[in-house]
Every structure is written in structure tokens, then in C-alpha cells.
Amino acid sequence: MGESTRTPELDFDVYATQTMTANNAAWDEVRTTCPVAWTPHNGGHWVISGYEEVAEAFRDWEVFSSARTDPARSSITISGSRFPLLVPEELDPPAWHGYRRVLAAMLSPQAAERLRPRARYWARTCIDGMIEAGRGELVSELIFPVPAAVTLEWLGFPESDWTTFSHAFHDAAAFPHDTPEYHAAAAATVDVMRRVTEEVEARWSDDRGDGLSAIVHAEVEGERITQEMAERMTFMTIGGGVDTTSALTSAALLHLHQHPEDRARLLAEPDLWDPATEEFLRVYPPARTHARTIAHDTEFAGCPMKAGDRVLLSEISSGRDPDAFPDADRFVIDRFPNRHLAFGAGIHRCPGSHLARITFHEVMHEVLERIPDYRIVDAEVVEYPNWSMIGGWAKLPAEFTPGPRLGD
Numbered sequence: 001m002g003e004s005t006r007t008p009e010l011d012f013d014v015y016a017t018q019t020m021t022a023n024n025a026a027w028d029e030v031r032t033t034c035p036v037a038w039t040p041h042n043g044g045h046w047v048i049s050g051y052e053e054v055a056e057a058f059r060d061w062e063v064f065s066s067a068r069t070d071p072a073r074s075s076i077t078i079s080g081s082r083f084p085l086l087v088p089e090e091l092d093p094p095a096w097h098g099y100r101r102v103l104a105a106m107l108s109p110q111a112a113e114r115l116r117p118r119a120r121y122w123a124r125t126c127i128d129g130m131i132e133a134g135r136g137e138l139v140s141e142l143i144f145p146v147p148a149a150v151t152l153e154w155l156g157f158p159e160s161d162w163t164t165f166s167h168a169f170h171d172a173a174a175f176p177h178d179t180p181e182y183h184a185a186a187a188a189t190v191d192v193m194r195r196v197t198e199e200v201e202a203r204w205s206d207d208r209g210d211g212l213s214a215i216v217h218a219e220v221e222g223e224r225i226t227q228e229m230a231e232r233m234t235f236m237t238i239g240g241g242v243d244t245t246s247a248l249t250s251a252a253l254l255h256l257h258q259h260p261e262d263r264a265r266l267l268a269e270p271d272l273w274d275p276a277t278e279e280f281l282r283v284y285p286p287a288r289t290h291a292r293t294i295a296h297d298t299e300f301a302g303c304p305m306k307a308g309d310r311v312l313l314s315e316i317s318s319g320r321d322p323d324a325f326p327d328a329d330r331f332v333i334d335r336f337p338n339r340h341l342a343f344g345a346g347i348h349r350c351p352g353s354h355l356a357r358i359t360f361h362e363v364m365h366e367v368l369e370r371i372p373d374y375r376i377v378d379a380e381v382v383e384y385p386n387w388s389m390i391g392g393w394a395k396l397p398a399e400f401t402p403g404p405r406l407g408d
């Protein structure tokens with residue numbers, strides 16, 4: 001491959017660190033040494049870690065392509081995981097355009113706002129399930145079920161599917177690859193695909209007015225969507241909607257446990273929620289990296305990139321760049337402006353960001369209103385085993401003053 005032309009070179013393996021703190025430190029070292037560099041690890045790839053460079057690469061889809069080059073392997077993870085094709089994330093224009101338009105309408109600010117009462121309902125129901133006991137495991141009893149319920153109910157999947165679906169996505173990220181939980185998650189993904197196929201087929205000639213029907217009856221560039229692409233878009237929407245919002249909520253609840261001064265300010269000054277949400281996204285971005293493939297030879301930030309080279313863009317590192325964020329390593333609850341890249345940038349920027357913020361707010365408000373004195377049992381906290389692509393927490397056991405259920 002002529003690696004010698006790919007300079008500067010760094011010794012950086014994104015999978016080498018196991019904790020958030022270690023992974024953040026590794027990114028700080030990479031960015032400080034060189035914001036754009038080549039690493040020989042994981043098949044050899046470019047690493048882009050400076051804020052300006054990450055933003056520019058996200059926006060330049062003509063050079064930094066998201067399209068699959070190997071049909072069996074994902075293009076947007078550096079490991080090339082074996083996910084089904086993600087639509088529209090793994091398409092470039094012009095193919096990307098029609099599918100994105102469908103999702104952008106389904107997840108517009110107005111459409112997302114209509115789901116707020118459902119997010120509130122599920123947050124209240126989950127807290128009802130724990131509040132009398134005065135203790136609960138926040139990830140499995142609240143943080144994780146709420147975004148799953150909101151997304152799967154909106155799409156139109158029956159409640160009997162929710163646990164299998166949500167565990168398939170969450171456990172694949174939350175457990176190490178040699179555990180029974182991980183293997184069960186991998187097996188469950190096959191069930192998810194089977195159920196997606198069944199529900200897409202059931203709506204083919206029956207518009208039920210739900211999210212799945214909107215996908216199944218969509219027109220893409222003047223033609224009815226194919227069944228295969230409807231299934232892939234559904235899979236992408238479930239994957240996008242389920243584990244990312246929960247990772248953000250876990251981060252925020254742990255942060256407020258560790259920083260009582262921030263909890264007190266949010267309780268006293270609810271107007272701080274908007275800037276605080278953006279700061280949680282900057283400091284704890286649930287999607288930490290995305291990969292791309294160079295479409296044609298180019299020079300980027302002085303580096304010679306060749307067609308076919310793989311590239312890793314770092315949302316986490318971009319948010320920690322002191323040239324873009326003063327006091328970048330401090331959580332500043334009222335930081336403004338805050339142009340973080342946690343939702344990406346450019347054409348693939350997350351269309352689910354409105355729904356993500358709404359669901360996050362509803363869960364956080366319900367917690368601070370009903371169990372404001374919650375305390376996380378530090379010794380029992382479990383982080384995700386790897387922070388290379390998605391970050392989050394597998395377990396956050398908590399205690400709080402018991403209270404009454406609210407019911408419906």
C-alpha cells in the first residue's frame with residue numbers, strides 16, 4: 001500500500017483503551033501531536049481529531065464517502081462491522097437524497113414534538129416502577145427502556161417486541177465480545193431483522209398511519225420504495241433511536257451525581273436545560289467516532305490521501321479541542337456558543353436530534369422532579385467495555401427517597 005507516503009504516522013489503536021477516561025486521554029494525545037495523521041493499526045487508516053478538520057471532513061461528502069465498498073462490511077465503523085447496510089447513512093448522493101428526505105420529514109421538529117407526551121408517559125411509568133422501593137438500576141429500568149419505547153411505539157412495533165429489539169442494540173454495545181450477553185445480542189439481531197421483514201410486509205398494502213407505514217409507503221425519487229430498502233431504513237431508525245439517547249441520559253445522570261453543584265443549578269434554574277443539554281452532548285458524545293472512505297486522491301490538511309484509504313473522524317476529540325472550546329476539559333453548564341459535532345455535520349447530520357433532545361429532557365425532568373436526591377452506588381457502576389465508537393454505561397444502580405407512584 002506504500003504506507004511510507006502516508007505521513008505523519010502515529011501509533012494509535014482506537015480499540016486499545018477500555019475506559020472513557022483512558023480513551024479521552026488517548027484522543028487528547030493524538031490531537032495534540034497531530035490533528036490529522038496515519039496509523040498502521042486496524043488495517044491502517046487516517047485519524048482526524050482536530051475540531052476544524054473533523055467538521056470539514058464531515059461536510060465534504062464528495063471526498064469523505066460514506067458508501068459501502070465491501071457489501072459485507074460497514075463503512076462507517078473502522079472495524080468494518082457486519083451490520084446490515086444502514087440506509088441512508090451508508091449511501092452517498094444521489095442515492096442518499098430520497099431516503100433522507102423521507103426520514104427528515106418523519107423526524108422534523110414538529111413531528112418529534114408530537115412524541116413528547118409519549119416520552120413523558122414512558123419516563124413516568126418507568127419511575128413509577130422504582131419509586132416505592134427507593135432504589136433501582138437506572139439503565140435497565142429507566143434510561144434504556146424509555147427511548148426504546150418511544151421509538152418502537154412510534155414505528156408501530158407491538159410491545160412484545162420491545163425488549164428483544166432494545167437488548168439486541170444495547171447489549172451488543174454494553175457487553176464484552178466474549179460474554180453470553182453479547183452472543184445473545186448478536187443472535188437477537190437476526191430476530192429483529194425477521195420481525196422487521198414481517199411488519200414491513202404486513203403494511204405493504206395496509207397503511208396503518210404509524211412510522212413503519214410512512215417508510216413502507218414512501219416514494220423515493222418518484223418510485224415506491226422497495227421492500228429491501230424499507231427494511232434497511234427501519235433497521236437504521238431503530239439502531240439510531242435506541243442506544244444513543246440512552247447513552248446521553250446515562251452520562252448526564254452520572255455527571256449530576258458526581259457534580260452536585262450542577263444538579264443544584266439545574267434544579268434552581270430550569271432555563272439552563274438547553275445549554276446544559278448541548279454541554280452533555282459535547283463532553284459525553286454517545287457516537288464517538290465515524291469512519292469514511294476516501295473517494296479520490298486528495299490532499300487534506302497537508303496530508304496525501306489516496307482513493308480507498310479509510311479515515312476515522314472523532315466526534316469526541318473534536319469536542320475536547322481547546323482551539324474550538326475554551327476550557328474544553330471542563331463541563332461548563334451554560335456554555336454558549338457550543339458548536340459541538342455530537343450529531344455530526346453536513347448531509348448526514350443526525351435527523352433524530354430533535355427527538356433525542358425531547359426524550360432526554362423528559363427523562364431528566366422526571367428524575368429531577370420525582371427523585372431529585374438520587375445517589376448512584378459508585379462501586380456498582382459498569383461502563384461499556386469499549387469506547388471506540390459508542391460510549392455509555394451498562395449499569396447505574398441508584399438509591400433515593402421513596403415516593404408515590406403517579407399511575408396514568
Ligand code: HEM
Binds near residue numbers: 290352
Ligand atoms: C443523542 C442521541 C443521538 C446521537 C448522539 C446521534 C448521533 C448521530 C450522528 C453523529 C450521525 C451522523 C453519522 C454520520 O455522519 O455517519 C447520526 C445520523 C443518523 N441518526 Fe442519529 N443520533 C442520535 C439519535 C438519533 C435518533 C433518536 C434517531 C432516530 C429515531 C437517529 C437517527 C439517525 C439517522 C437515520 C442517521 C443517518 C442520517 C443520514 O445518513 O442522512 N439518531 N446520528
